[in-house]
Amino acid sequence: MTAASTAFFLDAGARGQRLCVHTPAASLDGAGAPLGQILLLPAFAEEMNKSRRMTALAARAFAAAGLEVLTLDLLGCGDSSGDFGDASWADWQDDARIAAAWLDGRALPGPDGAKPPLWLWGLRAGALLAPAAIEAVADRSVRLLLWQPVTTGKLQLQQFMRLRVAADLIGGQAKGAVQAMRDQLARGESVEIAGYRLSPALAHGLEAAQLKPSPRVSRVAWLELSTREDAGLTPAASMAVQAWQAQGAEVRAAVCQGPSFWAATEIEEAPRLIEASLAALTAGDDFATQPAVPPEAVAA
Structure with missing residues (x-):
């Protein structure tokens, strides 16, 4: 059974505090060691608020599958210190770094001496904060779980x-x-x-931000949503996926059926996106060769 989530404030020094929610991993091996860690890099402005239910549901599902999850409110967002209008992109980059460092400090090496993989869960423009988080974990295997990623801040x-x-x-x-x-x-x-x-x-800062392929990233799960069951990746997404593959990363990419919950008028859910994410997060050496969307995520 997944342990209860805990809310706490992460110290950001002179920049105040950041509200975080930590969901520990369910113990699947009897030793309590998580299969990996996940840091949510949240969406921008109102998209973040519209996404809260989906990210909470996903965090609980990920933890139940044996992964430790940390979500946070950036400076000026939610219940963190400051006002949105006072935040800079550099502030948010620093927030991503301190959150990644906090998770890194909790990671224990396995029998092989390596820490479990760290997944950076980038939701929409949150993906643009991944490079800053990567800087904070120099000795880790880093992977990306991208939900409808925005890879250029200008857009x-x-x-x-x-x-x-x-x-x-x-x-x-x-x-x-x-x-x-x-x-x-x-x-x-x-x-x-x-x-x-x-x-x-x-x-x-946002306008200049970009997410580019990095040799530090070993795996990328690129997942998008569409209300159509037969939708494919956009040409721009396909080109981005090819660029990551050329850099040497293993990539899973797919479009799941579901609503654009971050932009919906009412609060929406996309359970198939969570199912596809779980399949990617728990995949073994067959990560890049198995279907990106499991059968249960595409069933009518």
């Missing part, structure tokens, strides 16, 4: 700005809205978008 920023454009359309003031926001940020001023105050330091 996430553009999508976020369109929320303001949509609101201005209703008010008849959409003309030049994006350029006006960019001009405001260039002057060092924050902009208000969908109830969030976006600082220049966060906007510029």
Whole structure:
């Protein structure tokens, strides 16, 4: 049985505290050693809030399968210290580093002297924080579990700005809205978008962020969602997967049927995504050769 999750505040020094939820792994071998550790790198702004139920369900499922899970609220998000408008991209990178270091400090070497693998669970733009987390664990085998990843921050920023454009359309003031926001940020001023105050330091850092193939990453589980049962990866995703393979990583990539829960009006669930994730997280040496989506995740 999975032990109960524990909420606590992780010390970020002068930058305050970060609310974390730790879910220990169920003991599957009688010794209590987890099969691996997982760090959630959360989605951006309101996408994070819409995803909370899915990430909580997944964390419990992962822990029941023998993996230790840590989730956190970044600076200015949820119940962590600070305001969203005061956060910079560098702050969030530091948050990813301290969370990864906390998990790393708990990892015990196995009989072979190696620590269990660390999975960085990147949800949407959270994937862009993976390079910072990798920096904090120099001697670990690092793997990526990517849920509908955004691999260029410029795209996430553009999508976020369109929320303001949509609101201005209703008010008849959409003309030049994006350029006006960019001009405001260039002057060092924050902009208000969908109830969030976006600082220049966060906007510029996010826009420059990228997730590129790294030799430090041994496995990548790239999972996307579609309401269609026969959907395939987009051309951009296929190219990214090929780049990771060329770097030497083992890759599983698939599209699971389910709603875009991070952008839904109501809170949605995508159980098939969790099933496909579990199959990837617990796979053995056949990681890259077995179907990326298990039969139970595609059943009608």
